[in-house]
């Protein structure tokens with residue numbers, strides 16, 4: 001109990017810090033500074049109606065929220081999964097505001113001990129929304145405490161140590177847990193099953209990204225032609241965060257060059273300068289493909305070896321670069337490792353050697369990937 005009431009609520013972070021954006025591993029990384037983060041927060045849609053795209057998830061979520069409002073209960077627990085920058089944190093904030101409920105924010109890595117989680121849970125108020133970002137990185141004991149909290153709105157607080165330790169049960173007010181993860185596959189089954197609704201966010205179409213950009217340009221008071229919007233949207237890797245970031249870089253370029261209305265040529269000149277290619281690949285994406293092709297003759301090569309070759313963590317390669325490269329048909333994941341698809345050789349302006357073609361023809365089995 002003492003643990004639960006201790007000051008400072010370990011594991012919690014403030015709302016501002018929660019707009020925590022892992023620095024993008026690209027030439028634009030240096031730009032993700034505090035002012036940029038503020039801007040990112042300002043551009044966040046505040047309601048479901050403002051939230052562009054993800055039609056399916058949006059409709060399903062709207063239904064879940066409407067039903068719980070009618071029943072006068074807190075909403076069922078919600079899990080958001082998908083690659084970085086697609087709107088998981090944004091949706092968590094929207095859930096709280098649509099439910100007219102306060103929002104508490106923490107993250108898996110911040111919760112190292114069950115006590116950290118107990119402190120947060122025991123201070124929740126009725127109906128509060130608890131957002132746990134990167135929920136797959138929570139410690140085991142905390143995870144087990146969360147099972148009971150989610151299902152029975154109860155936690156056992158352990159007081160004392162060893163043989164004299166006793167568990168004091170503590171009732172919790174009904175709350176809504178919103179978990180976010182870029183690696184849904186890493187969540188243990190029992191945790192996944194306790195969410196009443198799972199929304200899987202997909203990459204956005206170019207048309208949807210144009211809408212995101214139009215909305216942001218309106219808020220930033222920028223003038224762009226339709227083709228200008230399309231040019232930026234096409235290079236945004238299907239990701240609203242990237243679309244907004246590229247828009248700000250193009251804005252800088254236009255400002256310095258005294259350009260009032262941003263058209264295709266302004267947008268493409270600016271983005272070329274920032275090493276975002278016509279297909280939207282950034283430096284990390286390209287170095288992954290280049291390593292695959294130049295160092296491993298197109299693969300197959302294991303994820304960790306590939307990550308070392310580009311000087312990144314395997315997790316970064318897997319969650320940041322790969323989902324997009326796979327979707328674009330540039331990279332394949334096989335049981336024996338990663339391979340460069342014919343389109344990757346094409347994109348790099350190289351001819352695919354015969355033996356690499358043979359490797360690319362091997363059967364794929366996504367379920368059978370070991371690393």
Ligand SMILES: Nc1ncnc2c1ncn2[C@@H]1O[C@H](COP(=O)(O)OP(=O)(O)OP(=O)(O)O)[C@@H](O)[C@H]1O
Pocket residue numbers: 020021022040041043044045050051052053054083084085086087088089090091180182212240241242244
């Ligand atoms: N559907 C959307 N419509 C408009 N803007 C969006 C949308 N989704 C995301 N954004 C913008 O993209 C930015 C990043 O979104 P968000 O922080 O929610 O991503 P995330 O999925 O939580 O990423 P991470 O996995 O890195 O935490 C937000 O600041 C917001 O401005």
Ligand SMILES: [Mg+2]
Pocket residue numbers: 088089090133180
């Ligand atoms: Mg987030």
